[in-house]
Amino acid sequence: MDVLTLSIVNAFIAATFAALLVLQYKSERQFRYQRYFILAAVLMLVNALLSTVNGSITSLPYWLVPALSNTCSVGAHLALACGIHRHLQLSAKRQWLLLLLIPIYLIQLTDFASSATANRMLFAIPLVLAFNLWSINMLWRQRHSELGRVYLAFIATFAFNIIQFILRSTYMLLEHFQIVHTQQSALIHSIGFFSLTAFAILMIGCVIMLSHSQQRLALLHVSERDALTGLLNRRSMQTRLVAELNRGQRSGTTLSLLLFDIDHFKQVNDQHGHKTGDRAIMHVVDIASEQLRDYDLLFRYGGEEFLLCLPDTDEATAILIAERLRKAVAHTAMAVEPNLKMTISIGISSTSTFAEPDELIEQTDIALYNAKHTGRNKVVVYQQP
Numbered sequence: 001m002d003v004l005t006l007s008i009v010n011a012f013i014a015a016t017f018a019a020l021l022v023l024q025y026k027s028e029r030q031f032r033y034q035r036y037f038i039l040a041a042v043l044m045l046v047n048a049l050l051s052t053v054n055g056s057i058t059s060l061p062y063w064l065v066p067a068l069s070n071t072c073s074v075g076a077h078l079a080l081a082c083g084i085h086r087h088l089q090l091s092a093k094r095q096w097l098l099l100l101l102i103p104i105y106l107i108q109l110t111d112f113a114s115s116a117t118a119n120r121m122l123f124a125i126p127l128v129l130a131f132n133l134w135s136i137n138m139l140w141r142q143r144h145s146e147l148g149r150v151y152l153a154f155i156a157t158f159a160f161n162i163i164q165f166i167l168r169s170t171y172m173l174l175e176h177f178q179i180v181h182t183q184q185s186a187l188i189h190s191i192g193f194f195s196l197t198a199f200a201i202l203m204i205g206c207v208i209m210l211s212h213s214q215q216r217l218a219l220l221h222v223s224e225r226d227a228l229t230g231l232l233n234r235r236s237m238q239t240r241l242v243a244e245l246n247r248g249q250r251s252g253t254t255l256s257l258l259l260f261d262i263d264h265f266k267q268v269n270d271q272h273g274h275k276t277g278d279r280a281i282m283h284v285v286d287i288a289s290e291q292l293r294d295y296d297l298l299f300r301y302g303g304e305e306f307l308l309c310l311p312d313t314d315e316a317t318a319i320l321i322a323e324r325l326r327k328a329v330a331h332t333a334m335a336v337e338p339n340l341k342m343t344i345s346i347g348i349s350s351t352s353t354f355a356e357p358d359e360l361i362e363q364t365d366i367a368l369y370n371a372k373h374t375g376r377n378k379v380v381v382y383q384q385p
Contacts, residue, residue, distance in 0.1 A: 011048035036083030256318035
């Protein structure tokens with residue numbers, strides 16, 4: 001396939017990419033990183049259109065081709081990196097990085113750059129490789145997250161782009177300095193355009209996959225999470241507890257449950273209002289969250305009741321954790337209501353063998369009931385009758 005045809009194909013792909021992203025962004029404006037991907041698609045489109053016009057209609061001046069087209073190519077990779085940076089919510093002023101396109105374009109206008117293709121490559125290709133490597137580095141650090149598989153697809157796409165740029169530029173530099181004499185420049189140039197086509201198609205797939213995966217996770221989050229606290233809700237509790245009980249049985253470890261609620265919470269609502277009651281719930285949730293290990297699970301069990309699942313935790317350790325939590329709540333005042341003192345009562349149940357979640361929760365509930373009716377602000381362990 002000749003360069004002109006590939007340029008037309010690239011222009012079509014870039015235009016389709018930009019249109020899809022614009023439509024997607026209009027329906028999902030919360031995903032603001034897509035604005036950078038739209039910019040990347042537009043820059044790809046401009047680059048492809050300039051190449052198409054230059055190869056079919058008329059020869060364009062140097063400041064358009066290759067100066068502006070090369071700048072657009074580098075800018076597209078920079079915009080992709082900025083989009084990934086924005087998606088991962090990393091701290092930095094990304095928009096200022098786009099100003100790099102101005103000196104990149106001005107460098108293309110220098111006598112050194114305009115004198116030979118190899119000289120322009122020395123400016124442009126290291127930047128492309130740097131932006132691709134930056135993207136890979138950001139994504140690699142997040143490969144174990146919920147979107148890890150999508151990030152690995154991005155990494156593979158950027159790796160493909162890096163490899164093709166290195167191989168193609170190495171050949172062209174060797175030919176420029178007359179180290180090799182194969183006279184295959186036209187073919188290599190065509191392969192380069194085809195590689196850009198493949199990169200664009202792969203990138204479209206990755207971006208769409210990222211958006212759809214985020215939508216799926218958002219829906220899953222809504223179905224599994226409590227609206228007020230963001231904690232796991234009762235709907236997700238059964239499945240999670242069964243998984244942890246099965247894992248504990250396989251590994252021969254003990255699982256403990258803590259069921260706790262806020263003492264005299266009805267009085268808080270009656271005397272201070274439901275808004276303060278919600279703040280009181282969030283206050284306790286924030287304190288409890290600070291006590292958790294990475295693998296602990298905290299559920300909102302009821303209005304002011306919470307269930308804490310502690311994998312690999314025996315009864316003695318569970319008691320220590322419960323006491324630490326109880327004291328933290330009792331000794332920490334609310335920021336908005338410093339005079340409102342709260343306490344919690346906690347029931348504990350532990351098992352080293354598989355048990356039905358409902359049975360284990362019932363035992364924990366009995367222990368909590370005993371804690372509430374023997375003075376409150378205390379920890380009680382379930383005792384087998």
